[in-house]
Amino acid sequence: MHALFGEFIGTALLVLLGNGVVANVLLKGTKGHNSGLIVVAFGWAMAVFVGVFSVAAISGAHLNPAVSVALAVAGKFAWADVPGYVAAQMAGGMAGALLVWLIYRDHFDSTDCADSKLATFCTGPAIRSLPANLLSEVLATFVLVYAILSMVAPKVSLGAMDALPVALLVLGIGVSLGGTTGYAMSPARDLAPRIMHALLPIRGKRDSDWRYAWIPVFGSLLGGSLAAVAHGIA
Structure with missing residues (x-):
């Protein structure tokens, strides 16, 4: 239970800060409005840093169903523990998305663009082409998981700085x-907040784009699993 709580808290922090930077960039009237992809990318990197160092000692800080499944494929994590980790990660992702909405609620209300509101919860393609979008998600997650599996833990722990490489x-x-797609790389980062977008009473929202939702989910799980297989061969 300590590990599952760690995954819940870590993923909630990850989505709170990660989707929070997207809200800061996209929503009307924020201090960071229109600051661009570089700010989003940096914000997500810091979100990962905070999430990982906060719970690494508790749960190993997977914070991503694609990572948990990939570690199980690689034989580094028990398959029996995967469902519990995934459930905790999805719950954490939903909690983080809820907090983003609560914090930025006034800005959601003042923003006219329904697409921007959706983008603060989940990813979407810059150009909608499902084969190309799927390839983008598969490759991005492949890079993420392969690099994580290739990282060697330092002999001397640097505390929070151990999370910096990720x-x-x-x-x-x-x-x-x-x-291309906003690099979801995780169902807990995309599907869980997308569910919250569908459930929350967001003024002026659009549909939650369920026709696209399988791309970041299937793409991340496939990319992570392929990375685990490739790393095992290497």
Whole structure:
């Protein structure tokens, strides 16, 4: 239960700060309005940094169903523990999205663009082409998981700074591969907040784009699993 609570808290922090920076950039009247992809990528990197160092000692800080499944495929995590981790991560993602909405509620109300409101919860393609969008998500998650599996734990712990390599990895993926689909790389980062978008009484919202929702979910799980297989072969 301590591990599951850690995954819940860590994922909630991740989505709170990650979706929070998206809200800061996209919603009308914020201090960071229209500051662009670089700010979003940096904010997500810091979100990963905070989430990972906060709960790494408790749960291992997967914070992502794609990571938990990939670690199980690689034989580094028990399959029996995967459902509990995924459930905790999804619940954390929903909690983080709820907090973003509460914090930015006035800005949601003053923003006219329904697409921008949706984008503060979940990802969407810059150009809608499902094969290309799926490939983007698969490759981004492949890079994420393969690099994580390749990281060697330092012999001397640096405390919170041990989370820095993962944060820099997410920053690199964001600025290099984030322009096509928004680099979800995680059902807990995309599907869980998308569910909250559908449930919350957001003024002037659009549909939650369920026709696209399978892309970040399936793409991240496939990309992570392929990375685990490739790493095992290497």
